Amino acid sequence: MFPKVYRTIRTAAVAAIVETRIGRHGEVSQTEQRPYITWQIVSGQPYDNLSSAPAGDFTTVQLDCYHATDAGAEELARAVRAALDAALICNRVVLDNRDPDTKLYRVGMEADFIDQR
Numbered sequence: 001m002f003p004k005v006y007r008t009i010r011t012a013a014v015a016a017i018v019e020t021r022i023g024r025h026g027e028v029s030q031t032e033q034r035p036y037i038t039w040q041i042v043s044g045q046p047y048d049n050l051s052s053a054p055a056g057d058f059t060t061v062q063l064d065c066y067h068a069t070d071a072g073a074e075e076l077a078r079a080v081r082a083a084l085d086a087a088l089i090c091n092r093v094v095l096d097n098r099d100p101d102t103k104l105y106r107v108g109m110e111a112d113f114i115d116q117r
Helices: 005-009 012-018 070-086
Strands: 022-024 036-046 056-067 090-098 105-116
Touching: 005 022, 005 036, 005 056, 005 070, 005 105, 012 036, 012 070, 056 070, 070 090, 070 105
Parallel strands: 022 036
Antiparallel strands: 036 056, 056 105, 090 105
């Protein structure tokens, strides 16, 4: 239910682009430098059974990669995808747009974390 998102995606390739600017709950400080990544839990489901408490959870997380340029947002998303792939976490791009308020380019991804309790 509380996947290790930060630990999973903070690889050398991702850190080279965003350093530690990875914000939980879908937000970062408005004074934060760009580019950055935000993430939030979209849904979660325990692995229920009748004989004991659930042994694990299936959690879908949305990760949003923000950058000042379209090419930069794509590069950041590719680095995040590579980190997820290396951890054997299924992921998919769910949106690719430009934020109307900040004018930053955004690539949104969903990733499915399966964790033992």
